[in-house]
Amino acid sequence: MSAVLEETLAAIRPADQAAMRAAQERQSRLTKPPGSLGALETESIRLAGLAGECPPPLAEPAAVAVFAADHGVHAQGVSPWPQEVTGQMVANFAVGGAVVNAIARQSGAEVMVVDVGVAAELPPAVGVLARKVRPGTADITVEAAMSRAEAVRAIEVGIEVARLLYDTGNRCLLTGDMGIANTTASAALIAAFTGADPAAVTGRGTGIDDAMYDRKIQVVQRALSLHSPDPADPVGVLAAVGGLEHAALAGFVLGAAALRVPVVLDGVIACSAALAARAVAADSVAAMVAGHRSAEPGAAIALASLGLRPLVDLDLRLGEGSGAVLALPLVQSAVRVLREVATFDSAGVTDKNVSPAAAEGPRPAGRRVLVLGGARSGKSAEAEALLSDVDTVDYVAPGPLPAADDPEWTARVAAHRASRPASWRTHETRDLVPLLAEDTSVPLMVDCLSTWLSGVMDDCGLWAEKPDADQMLADRVDSLVSAWQTTGRQVVAVSNEVGSGVVPPTPAGRRFRDELGRVNARIAAVSDQVVHMIAGIPTRLK
Known part of the structure; x- marks a missing residue:
């Protein structure tokens, strides 16, 4: 490898997650409905991550x-x-x-x-x-x-x-x-x-x-x-x-x-x-x-x-x-919006940001929604309610399939299958990136990211202590976050909020808790809306 190439590669760094979170938060305060600029909002957030600052510099000349x-x-x-x-x-x-x-x-x-x-x-x-x-x-x-x-x-x-x-x-x-x-x-x-x-x-x-x-x-x-x-x-x-x-x-x-x-x-x-x-x-x-x-x-x-x-x-x-x-x-407009549009506070405009719990009728949903909650919190029901006015939904079940030696899990899967509308299309797969990349108007529901992560950790050989397992896991998570951030589909994902549940006090339990916490935080940072379910009551966090 040449010195020029080595020097260049040494200067390339990952997107700055703090700057991206700041850009996402600023987008939510601008005088417009959240998510109303679609892909321009996504690009402004990505450009903030690239520059390492929010708002990012003008993309000109x-x-x-x-x-x-x-x-x-x-x-x-x-x-x-x-x-x-x-x-x-x-x-x-x-x-x-x-x-x-x-x-x-x-x-x-x-x-x-x-x-x-x-x-x-x-x-x-x-x-x-x-x-x-x-x-x-x-x-x-x-x-x-x-x-x-x-x-x-x-x-x-x-x-x-x-x-x-x-x-x-x-x-x-x-x-x-x-x-x-x-x-x-x-x-x-x-x-x-x-x-x-x-x-x-x-x-x-x-x-x-x-x-x-x-x-x-x-x-x-x-x-x-x-x-x-x-x-x-x-x-x-x-x-x-x-x-x-x-x-x-x-x-x-x-x-x-x-x-x-x-x-x-x-x-x-x-x-x-x-x-x-x-x-x-x-x-x-x-x-x-x-x-x-x-x-x-x-x-x-x-x-x-x-x-x-x-x-x-x-x-x-x-x-x-x-x-x-x-x-x-x-591209230039995406940056100018983030830099130059007034916030609700600075413009003296009332921010109509109504909690789903307080709203009547269909619950509002952004283009990318993350629904968090503990076990039996009603998070899956809330996610389904967000899509209740849609005829066709691509439903993704990334968890393990029924097994003969686990009748309790088999019963749970059967109950979930039976509860879905007949018009919903089920995908039982952990390969989420291609589905997120599809150019279609059909909404996507993922239930849930915690079972996806569990399966991916197993796929990567983390528990078998394969030498490259950590890097494989990081690559899979990076690909998911990138696909979630850039998807053109309406998508709702369910995940267990680890702070709301009991985690076994074992090395494996703690590792899963930490990895899921990171996944939830990264997906939340690039979501248009985040809802937290506690005892069946939704609270809008973002």
């Missing part, structure tokens, strides 16, 4: 870096466009004639173009940074796209560009890309990092017919079969099947995370590079903002894996950074 490179896999006939178009488009960017230039002028963003691997020799041009690592990659169906050293150098180029744009005053960075055939490499990267089927992540790119599309899928499959890339070795994956712009974009994301400034992801190329960045440094996800949901299928799979919710969904598939620049005003 902003700059988009368009990394340009060519791909040897173009020789396999995966694109109808000639490879020369990459260099021609770089010249177009330089004179301000591309789509990203037009949208950037509207959004007030600077555009920088970086030649990290264009096959042609480009003449010097204003606005084009010459950082060519090599003139295009090799054909990934024949050999590795580049050497490991070249992949590291391209990553360093991305870090250098992030630092350069930051040093010139930019406080929001946006990803851009240009490279004919780069969606083929993107599909290979997404399949390698997520384990998804190549056919599921391969799209039509710049617009190809059915025959070329089938060939493109086969090319991705051949490349993956040839190299067998190991997702635990992200630099190796980039070197084997990636592009020079992918590696540079991964470095750009890492550089932004180290500088603690947001980096707005564009489409499928940026999303595939973001997977590589996360594999290098998991905490870099805290800096990522999903600008839009690309029409390329791999983008949605990558965003779900990253736990990011796109701000814009317009069926875009251009690239260049166009979707990221379109989303820029939304």
Whole structure:
């Protein structure tokens, strides 16, 4: 690993939970109904966690870096466009004639173009940074796209560009890309990092017919079969099947995370590079903002894996950074709302924050609700009441299934199943993240997080004292919190409040109590509403 990369990784830190809690609390006091700004509120909280302060700094000025490179896999006939178009488009960017230039002028963003691997020799041009690592990659169906050293150098180029744009005053960075055939490499990267089927992540790119599309899928499959890339070795994956712009974009994301400034992801190329960045440094996800949901299928799979919710969904598939620049005003507005909107106290406006216990009729519910309580406190009934006016609910039971040697538990599960409305859909699983990531209007109810945690601790081998059990548990909890924070669904979760129950005075009991307390606190911090049940009486805590 190079010194530049080591220095960058050392500066990347997790999101600041105290700042996120402060942002959530401030959102609840602004002169608007809680949760009424939806994803903008979520992003403002995430940006506070990234900056480590509430409110976070303004996400402006902003700059988009368009990394340009060519791909040897173009020789396999995966694109109808000639490879020369990459260099021609770089010249177009330089004179301000591309789509990203037009949208950037509207959004007030600077555009920088970086030649990290264009096959042609480009003449010097204003606005084009010459950082060519090599003139295009090799054909990934024949050999590795580049050497490991070249992949590291391209990553360093991305870090250098992030630092350069930051040093010139930019406080929001946006990803851009240009490279004919780069969606083929993107599909290979997404399949390698997520384990998804190549056919599921391969799209039509710049617009190809059915025959070329089938060939493109086969090319991705051949490349993956040839190299067998190991997702635990992200630099190796980039070197084997990636592009020079992918590696540079991964470095750009890492550089932004180290500088603690947001980096707005564009489409499928940026999303595939973001997977590589996360594999290098998991905490870099805290800096990522999903600008839009690309029409390329791999983008949605990558965003779900990253736990990011796109701000814009317009069926875009251009690239260049166009979707990221379109989303820029939304990112900036999220911060301005948190910084500039008056609170109820400062504006002298009455805060209508009625406790569910005192309200008549259906109980009010936010988009993300946590219902806490001790045993037999009525917490599950309260959660169901919050969704009583909804016809269809995805009900998740993450606890153990009935077992022949535990008739009492079997009876409890049967009673729960029988009490649910016939229209509710039951999921008996501990795999909550994909359900939270689903883009659907059907509400989700999780009953309960305490049984989920118990099962996850067992899955991770905590009680068997597996060497990596603690890290596995931390990763599972981090994934859940991230998915909860970014979910677009209405979701209600039930959990045992450990302060309201009796915990066996054993090492295992104390460990479970401590872990559940942490899970409850983290989920509560990123929830819109928290209700505490005591003896069947709800009290709204948030």
